[in-house]
Amino acid sequence: MIRLQALHKTFETRGASGLSLASLLGKGKGKAKTVVAVEHLDLDAPDGRITGLLGPNGAGKTTSLRMLAGLFAPDAGKIAVDGIDVLTRPREALGRMGILGDAHGLYPRLTARENVVYFARLQDMPMEQAQARAEALAELLDMRAILDRRAEGFSQGERMKTALARALVHDPANIVLDEPTNGLDVVATRALREVLRHLRSPAGGNKCIVFSSHIMQEVEQLCDQVVVMSHGRSVATGTVDGLLAQTGRDRFEDAFVDLAFPEAARSPSPLSATIRREEPAA
Numbered sequence: 001m002i003r004l005q006a007l008h009k010t011f012e013t014r015g016a017s018g019l020s021l022a023s024l025l026g027k028g029k030g031k032a033k034t035v036v037a038v039e040h041l042d043l044d045a046p047d048g049r050i051t052g053l054l055g056p057n058g059a060g061k062t063t064s065l066r067m068l069a070g071l072f073a074p075d076a077g078k079i080a081v082d083g084i085d086v087l088t089r090p091r092e093a094l095g096r097m098g099i100l101g102d103a104h105g106l107y108p109r110l111t112a113r114e115n116v117v118y119f120a121r122l123q124d125m126p127m128e129q130a131q132a133r134a135e136a137l138a139e140l141l142d143m144r145a146i147l148d149r150r151a152e153g154f155s156q157g158e159r160m161k162t163a164l165a166r167a168l169v170h171d172p173a174n175i176v177l178d179e180p181t182n183g184l185d186v187v188a189t190r191a192l193r194e195v196l197r198h199l200r201s202p203a204g205g206n207k208c209i210v211f212s213s214h215i216m217q218e219v220e221q222l223c224d225q226v227v228v229m230s231h232g233r234s235v236a237t238g239t240v241d242g243l244l245a246q247t248g249r250d251r252f253e254d255a256f257v258d259l260a261f262p263e264a265a266r267s268p269s270p271l272s273a274t275i276r277r278e279e280p281a282a
């Protein structure tokens with residue numbers, strides 16, 4: 001069970017400092033700029049359910065999942081995994097999660113099996129158990145053909161499978177995936193969908209699964225509930241049917257646009273809204 005409450009995160013960045021010699025030499029400091037990456041996110045993901053965090057580019061999904069993974073702290077808000085606070089008891093909380101981030105970061109000189117076993121050993125798993133887990137995960141993720149190949153030269157799908165096996169090696173109750181189908185073809189995407197459905201089921205361990213995406217068809221097909229994120233805020237939560245009913249739409253894509261881009265949704269089409277804004281004043 002994963003619970004994010006009123007998360008907030010800003011970043012300080014430096015803007016351009018003009019075309020001075022100092023800036024071209026990288027010495028100009030530029031003006032400080034505050035970017036609000038996550039303004040207010042609430043998300044409740046129960047066990048045995050797949051929860052989708054759906055938002056357009058730049059909505060704040062990756063920043064939110066990075067905070068959940070303990071990579072940095074929020075400015076405000078709470079993060080709990082199975083009731084354990086990620087900020088005050090990070091080791092315990094992280095031990096209950098399998099995280100597939102946006103960068104898969106495999107060791108290229110190790111085989112897929114070695115990558116998985118090495119990760120298990122880092123978590124103090126006995127060698128025999130680590131080897132058995134690698135075998136079981138190879139079966140689950142259909143990666144027998146690549147198990148004893150070095151990771152260098154792996155395709156995007158092969159890298160994803162290996163990274164997912166590594167994330168699942170300690171059989172975590174909670175699984176967090178940031179845009180897991182990025183770069184995958186239709187067959188690999190379908191296979192991943194089947195694996196996630198299995199992991200959510202009683203036979204697969206009733207896992208709590210959270211995954212982010214900006215592809216609404218993917219979320220529509222897979223998720224038991226959806227949190228729609230826009231401009232750093234969670235703007236709606238519900239099942240796909242619930243969100244369709246809430247917006248009075250028949251198509252999930254239309255419901256998503258209504259919820260995530262309310263300004264564009266009021267115009268006849270998002271494109272006409274853009275065109276109108278760019279018209280010179282009469």
Ligand SMILES: Nc1ncnc2c1ncn2[C@@H]1O[C@H](COP(=O)(O)OP(=O)(O)OP(=O)(O)O)[C@@H](O)[C@H]1O
Pocket residue numbers: 011012013035036037038055056057058059060061062063064214
């Ligand atoms: N380290 C950082 N420093 C400054 N700004 C950042 C940083 N990380 C994220 N941002 C900004 O925060 C906002 C949210 O970014 P984030 O990557 O969380 O969005 P996202 O929903 O994952 O987008 P996408 O679907 O494009 O990956 C963006 O405007 C981004 O530029």
